[in-house]
Amino acid sequence: MSKITFTSREIKELQKNPNVQRVSERSITYSDSFKNRFMDEYLAGKLPRQIFTENGFDINVIGLKRIEQSAHRWKKAYEKNGLIGLTDSRKTSSGRPIKRELTPAEVIERQKARIKLLEGQVELLKKLEVTERRLLNERENLVPSKVYQLIFETVEQNQFKRMTKYFCDLLGVSRSGYYSYLKASTSREAREQLDLEAKEVILKAFNRRGYKKGSRSIKMILENEYNLIFSRKKIQRIMKKYGIxxxxxxxxxxxxxxKSTKEHRVVPNKLNREFKQGVPGKVLLTDITYLPYNGNSMAYLSTIKDASTNELLAYHVSDRITLDIATKTIHKLMNNKKISLTRLLHL
Structure with a gap:
């Protein structure tokens, strides 16, 4: 214990600090939350003096020796008992041993306090066990940055601020890497904002003309119509990141x-690309054209054309591309009495 004593004015000032539980002329008791925060920041690389200063303590009042003694005592207790070691044992201990026999009321009161502390420790350990299982299940197939984010969310949500080192060891990542990840939060947020802006532009090209496109088409649309140069790798990264x-x-x-019925097997080439033979109705050409309408809808046009006169002899429109679209076109051609066919070739 430090030999520095506190004046009445200094005691009043220390009592105003939320990190102080109680204070007398020769001693000061710190809150458990401050000890937990101290260990978390100390393991992160901060000096004890810096931590005390940032939490509202005047070094000239409490003394550097008292700070060093507290840091040594808390570090030793943390290494020995971990989470529970930082709890103030004076809440349940009787202090100096007394020689007289305890009254029944004192025995009951002490047992109640001990049971309450043990129940709190058991609940904390149960909560920690559940957290461990969840972390190990979610850890699989995650890159280190996602693991760091997982640890950060767990520490913040469950108030395990002094368990950072333990979680890093549990998930197989370095503690220094975790704290570097936290320090880079500002630049990471800036990159995230740029990615969100790129996502909005990519979505415009992705949904253009009512149908979805791949990275190659998006790159060309951005360059030709939006005058934006995005590398294909960046487009692919943004699409993968946001599930596009x-x-x-x-x-x-x-x-x-x-193919299975060999319907389109190779047949003799009787025309040899001599389509225009000067005889109407001798050589017929057929094809199916895709006609988009109403955004996402599609119609199909089947036609039969005279190769010599370029006249459309028959056609049929359908909303389904089935075998019927071809057969109905042929039936329309055969039922048209105004058309005379010289000879029908296999095309």
Missing amino acids: VCPHRRPNPYKKIA
């Missing part, structure tokens, strides 16, 4: 059927 997904085109089931 371009769906893959589903395979056409009719192509699979055609």
